[in-house]
Amino acid sequence: MASHLIPRVLQSIAVVFVVITLVFIGSRLIGDPIEAYAARNATQEAIDAQRDRLGLSDPMIVQYGNFLLGVVQLDFGDSIFSERPAWDEVAPRLWATVQLSLAAFVLILVIGVPIGVLAAIRRGSIPDLIARMLALVGQAMPNFWLGLLLIFVFSVQLGWLPTSGRGGFENLIMPALTLAGFGAAAAMRLTRSGMLEVLSNDYIRTAQAKGLANRTVIVRHALRNALLGLVTVLGIMLAQLLAGSIIVEVVFAWPGVGRLIFRSISLRDFPVIQVGVLVIALWFVVINILIDISYNFLDPRIRVGGDA
Amino acid sequence: MTRHWTRLRRSRLSRRSLLKASARAGVGAAGLALVGCGDDDDDQQSVAQAQQQDQDQQQAAQQQDQQQAMQQQAQQQQQAMQQQDDQAEQQAMQQEQQEQSAAEAQAQQEEEQAVADDNIDYNATAIGAYGAFPQILDQGSALARGGQSASNNYHFGAVFPLDPFGSAVPGGLAEWEFVGAEALIVRMNEGRTFHNGDAVTAEDIKFTIDRLTGKAEYNPEYNSAWTGELSWTGDNELVDENTLRIEQGAPSVDAANSLALGGFPVFPKNYLEEVGDDGYGQFPVATGSFKFVEWSPDEYIKSVRNDDYFNDREYAYAPRLPYLAGFEARLIPEIGARVSALEAGEVDLANSIPPDLAVPLGETGDYNVFYHPAQRGLHIKLPMTIEEDPYNPGQPNPWRDRRVRIAANLAVDVDAITQNIMTGRENYTYTLSSGQFGFPEELPEQRWGYDPEEAKRLLAEAGYEDGVETDLIYLAGLYTNDQLFMEAIAEMLREVGFIVNLIPEDISKFLGEARNKELTAPYLFPQSAGFTSIGSMAISVDSAATYEHRVEVLSDERAEVDRLIAEAKTEFDTERRKELLSDLVRIHYLEASWIFLFELVQTHVAASRLHWDPYFLQPPSVELWNLRSMKT
Numbered sequence: 046m047a048s049h050l051i052p053r054v055l056q057s058i059a060v061v062f063v064v065i066t067l068v069f070i071g072s073r074l075i076g077d078p079i080e081a082y083a084a085r086n087a088t089q090e091a092i093d094a095q096r097d098r099l100g101l102s103d104p105m106i107v108q109y110g111n112f113l114l115g116v117v118q119l120d121f122g123d124s125i126f127s128e129r130p131a132w133d134e135v136a137p138r139l140w141a142t143v144q145l146s147l148a149a150f151v152l153i154l155v156i157g158v159p160i161g162v163l164a165a166i167r168r169g170s171i172p173d174l175i176a177r178m179l180a181l182v183g184q185a186m187p188n189f190w191l192g193l194l195l196i197f198v199f200s201v202q203l204g205w206l207p208t209s210g211r212g213g214f215e216n217l218i219m220p221a222l223t224l225a226g227f228g229a230a231a232a233m234r235l236t237r238s239g240m241l242e243v244l245s246n247d248y249i250r251t252a253q254a255k256g257l258a259n260r261t262v263i264v265r266h267a268l269r270n271a272l273l274g275l276v277t278v279l280g281i282m283l284a285q286l287l288a289g290s291i292i293v294e295v296v297f298a299w300p301g302v303g304r305l306i307f308r309s310i311s312l313r314d315f316p317v318i319q320v321g322v323l324v325i326a327l328w329f330v331v332i333n334i335l336i337d338i339s340y341n342f343l344d345p346r347i348r349v350g351g352d353a
Numbered sequence: 354m355t356r357h358w359t360r361l362r363r364s365r366l367s368r369r370s371l372l373k374a375s376a377r378a379g380v381g382a383a384g385l386a387l388v389g390c391g392d393d394d395d396d397q398q399s400v401a402q403a404q405q406q407d408q409d410q411q412q413a414a415q416q417q418d419q420q421q422a423m424q425q426q427a428q429q430q431q432q433a434m435q436q437q438d439d440q441a442e443q444q445a446m447q448q449e450q451q452e453q454s455a456a457e458a459q460a461q462q463e464e465e466q467a468v469a470d471d472n473i474d475y476n477a478t479a480i481g482a483y484g485a486f487p488q489i490l491d492q493g494s495a496l497a498r499g500g501q502s503a504s505n506n507y508h509f510g511a512v513f514p515l516d517p518f519g520s521a522v523p524g525g526l527a528e529w530e531f532v533g534a535e536a537l538i539v540r541m542n543e544g545r546t547f548h549n550g551d552a553v554t555a556e557d558i559k560f561t562i563d564r565l566t567g568k569a570e571y572n573p574e575y576n577s578a579w580t581g582e583l584s585w586t587g588d589n590e591l592v593d594e595n596t597l598r599i600e601q602g603a604p605s606v607d608a609a610n611s612l613a614l615g616g617f618p619v620f621p622k623n624y625l626e627e628v629g630d631d632g633y634g635q636f637p638v639a640t641g642s643f644k645f646v647e648w649s650p651d652e653y654i655k656s657v658r659n660d661d662y663f664n665d666r667e668y669a670y671a672p673r674l675p676y677l678a679g680f681e682a683r684l685i686p687e688i689g690a691r692v693s694a695l696e697a698g699e700v701d702l703a704n705s706i707p708p709d710l711a712v713p714l715g716e717t718g719d720y721n722v723f724y725h726p727a728q729r730g731l732h733i734k735l736p737m738t739i740e741e742d743p744y745n746p747g748q749p750n751p752w753r754d755r756r757v758r759i760a761a762n763l764a765v766d767v768d769a770i771t772q773n774i775m776t777g778r779e780n781y782t783y784t785l786s787s788g789q790f791g792f793p794e795e796l797p798e799q800r801w802g803y804d805p806e807e808a809k810r811l812l813a814e815a816g817y818e819d820g821v822e823t824d825l826i827y828l829a830g831l832y833t834n835d836q837l838f839m840e841a842i843a844e845m846l847r848e849v850g851f852i853v854n855l856i857p858e859d860i861s862k863f864l865g866e867a868r869n870k871e872l873t874a875p876y877l878f879p880q881s882a883g884f885t886s887i888g889s890m891a892i893s894v895d896s897a898a899t900y901e902h903r904v905e906v907l908s909d910e911r912a913e914v915d916r917l918i919a920e921a922k923t924e925f926d927t928e929r930r931k932e933l934l935s936d937l938v939r940i941h942y943l944e945a946s947w948i949f950l951f952e953l954v955q956t957h958v959a960a961s962r963l964h965w966d967p968y969f970l971q972p973p974s975v976e977l978w979n980l981r982s983m984k985t
Contacts, residue, residue, distance in 0.1 A: 091580065094574075098574060124488075126488040127488045127489050127496065127634065128489070128631060128634070138651070193687075193689050193690070193693070196690060196693045196697075197693060200693055200694075200697045200699075201693050201696045201697050204697060204698075207699060208690060208693045208694040209683075209685050209693075209694055210683065210685075211652065295686045295687050296687045296690055297690065298652075298683070298685040298690065300649070300684075304651065305651070
């Protein structure tokens with residue numbers, strides 16, 4: 046496994062390097078942060094002084110060198126706006142986003158997969174029809190709209206859940222449900238189609254012919270094989286949840302890293318943008334490695350480092 | 354689209370007309386009915402008999418009639434005189450009655466106020482939802498501009514208080530005295546303390562000014578948001594422990610006012626030097642009417658009433674000791690979610706709610722809608738300084754022709770926009786901020802009204818029968834309904850012959866271009882016009898530091914405009930200054946140097962228990978110190 050993982054890790058480091066380089070270049074293209082925060086009646090001298098202080102007057106290659114040197118030393122620079130270390134801005138919000146993403150991921154698993162299995166084993170029935178309709182609605186409805194709808198029903202009309210903010214468990218329910226909406230629908234459809242494909246295989250008929258309990262056939266033989274294709278998608282979904290939670294964070298006033306990056310982009314707060322994107326890139330890379338590892342456990346035929 | 358907006362307006366007018374017409378019809382019908390109530394036949398017969406008798410006796414009675422007529426005339430004169438006397442008496446009585454009823458109304462109002470005051474819950478707290486938060490809580494820093502300062506500025510108190518017009522008055526932390534145009538003497542009042550209990554000293558004021566002007570020894574590179582406002586300051590020195598002398602490096606009529614602006618921060622020297630800029634940005638100690646308690650960036654800012662606040666509730670000026678015992682600001686960026694939080698009872702005040710959402714909520718009776726001018730007199734600035742038409746190289750810039758500028762003003766139906774897209778409470782603006790500054794009183798009579806036909810004629814007269822091609826730039830999403838009203842304006846301009854390409858632009862790009870004077874097209878000017886005095890307007894219109902003269906005039910009167918600005922900036926007599934600036938406004942308006950629009954109105958929605966009677970004529974935001982929670 047190690048002989049397989051080491052190249053993968055090295056490959057991932059290269060990916061991260063490319064990503065942060067692109068982010069460095071991209072963030073410099075979106076505008077000048079001094080224009081965003083300088084007092085409107087600031088003199089040109091004052092603006093130039095600020096630019097010098099932040100190192101923005103240096104040639105781009107010098108700025109890039111300083112940036113890479115900082116990354117290697119885990120010094121990502123200070124936020125232009127709060128003047129605090131950029132990592133200190135991202136870190137407290139990172140857990141909030143991870144918490145939200147994990148909760149949404151759990152919902153995707155507990156909603157999408159069982160309903161997908163149910164729809165597959167009762168193909169053509171009313172539950173299947175309902176599941177397919179739910180999947181369609183879940184994928185078609187924009188999540189900001191779903192969020193506002195949930196707020197209206199469960200907070201304004203029923204008064205069961207808080208509208209926004211990050212407090213207790215009850216604050217997590219609606220944002221997680223909103224974030225999970227699209228993913229759960231996608232997981233449901235994938236599980237259903239995967240299960241239908243597996244259920245039509247000979248070995249399933251063999252298992253049934255051997256007199257195995259239906260539950261055993263579905264869980265041990267069908268679902269496990271159907272999940273193999275689903276794992277990659279779910280893994281990418283988990284990574285995307287972290288990066289794609291911005292809208293949900295805005296609607297539910299969830300103090301996460303997505304909103305921070307969004308705001309930092311509008312303010313041209315380069316250091317914070319760079320740290321935020323670096324974290325997301327790392328998250329993607331780690332998830333991908335974990336997916337690779339998980340194959341080994343899900344399918345014994347796959348031998349990591351060997352021939353599949 | 355123009356037709357759409359004007360149709361809406363016409364439809365409203367026609368409904369009014371219909372109402373009036375039906376009212377007239379009702380009166381007419383009633384009159385006819387009353388006439389119809391009499392016995393027509395009997396009346397006609399009597400008249401005929403009288404006429405016959407008159408004919409028979411006409412000659413004999415002629416002399417007698419003349420005598421009677423003379424007698425009647427004399428009687429009528431007497432009656433008229435009597436009536437005049439009666440009327441005079443009646444008027445006197447009416448006036449007396451009016452005065453009496455006014456006095457009664459005032460007494461009743463005072464009584465109601467007393468009852469209302471009894472109903473104020475002084476232990477109540479409130480939660481307000483805001484769309485954005487500052488990045489740090491140091492009100493002095495330009496870095497705090499990332500969010501609505503309204504969610505933080507109540508922690509800070511200025512050196513001097515303000516009157517309802519927004520002008521500084523001596524009192525509060527200190528008294529002042531001008532030494533001609535040379536210096537401002539600040540004398541501290543006793544018993545004023547920071548939130549941590551430390552006394553506010555003249556040294557703290559000196560430190561504050563030094564910090565905000567980049568002269569503080571501990572950090573000369575401090576990124577101040579107030580350098581412009583304090584640009585008049587020269588050296589300052591402590592005369593004694595309670596007195597500070599601030600030299601006027603550049604004599605300014607607005608010197609005292611700049612130390613009284615809303616949110617102006619006074620820093621505690623010892624505390625700030627102890628915790629540093631970073632620490633202060635996270636935990637500010639100041640002199641405001643609310644004390645900071647704690648915050649979680651992107652989540653909430655908690656505050657409590659500063660019970661040691663030196664301006665009590667009976668104090669003549671503002672701010673004063675708050676009614677609310679505590680206040681929590683919550684960050685809810687999404688407007689719909691802010692409204693939902695209010696409806697769910699999670700917050701008591703939802704800030705910055707567009708009128709289309711706020712007004713229906715107010716109509717339910719369950720909420721109070723607060724309106725106040727946003728202190729932004731919107732206008733479209735025209736590229737008059739460019740010689741050549743950017744769309745037709747070699748041709749003169751059409752905007753340099755006054756007729757084209759007037760045509761643009763005549764093309765835009767500002768009233769239809771404010772009535773149909775905005776709240777309907779927006780005032781047409783004749784200058785940067787007509788509400789606070791006022792404008793020459795006769796100017797409304799010369800207003801460029803809505804006259805598309807005249808606009809077309811003027812364009813044709815100026816030689817632009819085929820239209821004037823132009824971009825129209827605005828900052829998308831900066832103001833309530835800005836996309837809507839800019840689309841309406843663009844369409845109205847198109848209707849009279851302008852070929853408009855509407856361009857929503859990003860703020861950073863826009864400000865950079867504006868700063869570097871690279872904008873070659875008309876643009877919606879995003880400058881706040883939050884002037885707190887006439888003097889500050891004089892400074893603002895002449896803010897040559899970053900932008901060109903905001904008051905641009907092409908005619909021979911440019912020199913006169915410069916003279917007026919220069920004189921107004923150094924004129925200490927308020928009335929004379931007002932005259933100077935009135936002249937300036939008049940020249941500028943009649944030159945049609947901008948497309949004049951309206952002053953934005955800010956709308957907020959509060960739970961019915963919260964009441965707010967604005968103290969300032971033009972409050973910059975909901976006055977938190979003045980917000981009352983009534984007992985339920």
